Amino acid sequence: MTTSNSYSDAHLQTPDAVVHVFEDDGSRFPNNKRLPVVIYQNAVKLPEREPAAIFEAIFHANQWGSSWRNGIYPYHHYHSTAHEVLGVSRGEASVRFGGDDNGKTFEVLFGDVIIIPAGVAHKNLGSSSDFQVIGAYPLGQKWDMNYGKPGERPQAERNIIQVPLPKTDPVYGQDGQLAEYWHLL
Secondary structure, eight states, rough: OOEEEESOOOOEEEEEEEEEOOOOOOOSSOEEEEEEEEEEEOOOOOOSSHHHHHHHHHHHHHHEEEEEEEEOOOOBBBBBSSSSSEEEESSEEEEEESSSOOOOOEEEEEEEEEEEEEEEEEEEEEEOOOOEEEEETTOOOOOOOOOOOSHHHHHHHHTTOOOOOOBBTTTBBBSSTHHHHHOOO
C-alpha cells in the first residue's frame, strides 16, 4: 500500500519492519535491552531529486530534529543521551549493530529508515560510494558520542536509562509502528 502525503513527490509506504533487541555485550557497549533497533525497509518511496530534503521534512514534521546529512562512521559508536533515526537518502550499506561480538549486520538501502535507541553501537562495514543518510533526534534530545572506550561506560549507562521515549514515530507520526515496538502508548 502506498499513500500520498505533503512531502512533494515522496510516498510513505507500509514498511516491512525488522526489529532486533541488542543486549549488553558484556564489555564495550551497553546497547539497549529494553528498546529494539527498528529498520523500516522501503519505508519511503523517494524521487531521485532531493531525497535528503524529503527525509528532513518528514522527520521534522514528526518532531525529530537537529538533522544532518552524512554517512555512518566506519567504527563503532553510540549515543547515550539520545535516540537516533537514520533515513537512507542515497546508496546502500552494510551496517553492524550491537558491537563485534554479539552484534548483527543488516543491509540498508535507499528509502530505508533505521531507528536506533540510545546505547546501541553501530558502524558502517562498507557502502556504495554515494551512500548518504539523514540523521535526526527526538526534539529536546542532545546527542553525545561514545566509542566503547574504558571509563566512559558508567556515565553512559546512567544516561541511557534517563533518555525519554520519543513522542512520535519519526516517519509515521502518532500512527507509526514505533509506538508498538517501543511501547510509546
